[in-house]
Amino acid sequence: MKYIYLIIFAFSIVSCNNTPYVQGKRLFAANCANCHMEDGSGLGELIPPLNKSTLLGQASMVCIVKNGIKDTLFKDSTYLLKEMPSFSHLSATEVTNIINFINYKWQPSFKEITILDVEQALKTCQ
């Protein structure tokens, strides 16, 4: 009977360590973390934090990732480095995985988005 706690404990450790979005995690580390940082905290007022982004949970985040972004967040100020490069080479599946990973990490009320959501959102990008 005592063992059951041990098993539950062991299980919770294993499951906590496992991100369901393995590809998203890997792609984030390879493409995004050098600017937005591993912990999503960004860099001062040079690079916005992702862990507090208002775009968390929204499929429209895909537009920024696919097309890059320039001078929007920091408009009307003298900020530097206002540019994020585009990641147009990433496929819809890859971007979906990245966005799900970001949301999973920093959006408590996380709801998984699908490739369909992402493809839909892509049509609305300016």
Next chain:
Amino acid sequence: MNFNFLGIAFLFLLFTACKNNQQTLPFLGETIVENGKEIHHKVGQINHYTQDSTLLTNKDLEQYIYVADFFFTSCPSICPKVAKEMLRIYNEVSDNPNVKLVSFTIDPKRDTPERLRLYAENLGVDHKKWLFVTGDKDATFELANTFFVAAFEDAESPGGFDHSGKILLIDKEGHVRSFSEGTDPSTTPKLIDDIKLLSESYNTKGK
């Protein structure tokens, strides 16, 4: 009984004394012996302008130990990561007046003092504590070598420059005493410890 106790106290003293000795930082780079005197490697000539457009030379840094890195503001690859670690160090040493931070741009064409000033403001750091400096490009590349940082123009690299993300600790005499890899946050705590150690070594020397 008394004797034993003394013996233990003595051993303890010896032990802590040894430990203290081990805690002086090494001199990095080549050490040559001239006329029986050891001469340690020093960093090269600094002749740069800060974000306040004032000239900075080695002499201005003689009263400080400083933490240096080589970067450029439009760097899309490793620089933000290195800057984050520099910022971490900056926060650690903010109340130690003996320590400065110096970031050398390797892209002086774009990184004018005004631009460096903007960069520093965006980071939210004190202009007197953390100097961002620009100077002659080739001289800066050569200077980087004396900090054991490889920097060169490379069209293939993101942003057009290739350079390593090392963060270096320089003592008041211009010797390189420690370094961390700015791209690897796990190496930063050791450098922070080394900064404290080096700073304290001047306090005890009464300099």
